[in-house]
Amino acid sequence: MHFASIVARFRPWLMASLVILLSTLIGPRVEAATFQPLEIVTKSGVHVFSVEMATTDDEKQTGLMYRKELPDGKGMLFDFSPEQEVSMWMKNTYVSLDMIFIRADGRILRIAEATEPLSTKIIPSRGLAKGVLEVVAGTAQKYGIQPGDRVAHPLFNGR
Incomplete structure (x- = not known):
C-alpha cells in the first residue's frame, strides 16, 4: 500500500x-458570541465598554467562568428579560468582578464590588433587574459608577 x-x-x-x-x-x-458597545453615564462623564452578550441559558450559566483575565473596558452583559430577582455566583470564575445589577429602565440598582473568585456564595440583585453587567473588580470605583447611574444599551428602555 x-x-x-x-x-x-x-x-x-x-x-x-x-x-x-x-x-x-x-x-x-468560554466566550459568548457577540460584542456590543455599552455606555454608563456617571457624574464624572460617559464611560464606554465593549460587552459580550449572554442571552442563551448556556451563555448565562457559563458567564465569565474559566477566564484568567478580563481587560479594563471589557465585560459581559447578562440578559434576564423580563425584569426579575437575579442571583449570581463566582463558581469557576478566576477573576474578581464588579457585578452591576441594572433595572429595565437602564438605572443601576446595585453594585456588588470585588466579588470573591471561585466562590459559590450567592450574590443577589436585591430587587428587580433586567440585566447584570460583569466587569473587572475595581471598575465601579475607578469610574465613579454608582446606583442610580444610567446604562445606555438596547437591552434597556431608557426613558
Whole structure:
C-alpha cells in the first residue's frame, strides 16, 4: 500500500481524533458570541465598554467562568428579560468582578464590588433587574459608577 492510500483510508478516523484532541485541549467554550458597545453615564462623564452578550441559558450559566483575565473596558452583559430577582455566583470564575445589577429602565440598582473568585456564595440583585453587567473588580470605583447611574444599551428602555 502507498502512503497516500493509507492516509485516505484512515482520514475519517484521523479527523475525528483531531477534533476530540483539540476540544480536550481547548476546554469548554468560554466566550459568548457577540460584542456590543455599552455606555454608563456617571457624574464624572460617559464611560464606554465593549460587552459580550449572554442571552442563551448556556451563555448565562457559563458567564465569565474559566477566564484568567478580563481587560479594563471589557465585560459581559447578562440578559434576564423580563425584569426579575437575579442571583449570581463566582463558581469557576478566576477573576474578581464588579457585578452591576441594572433595572429595565437602564438605572443601576446595585453594585456588588470585588466579588470573591471561585466562590459559590450567592450574590443577589436585591430587587428587580433586567440585566447584570460583569466587569473587572475595581471598575465601579475607578469610574465613579454608582446606583442610580444610567446604562445606555438596547437591552434597556431608557426613558
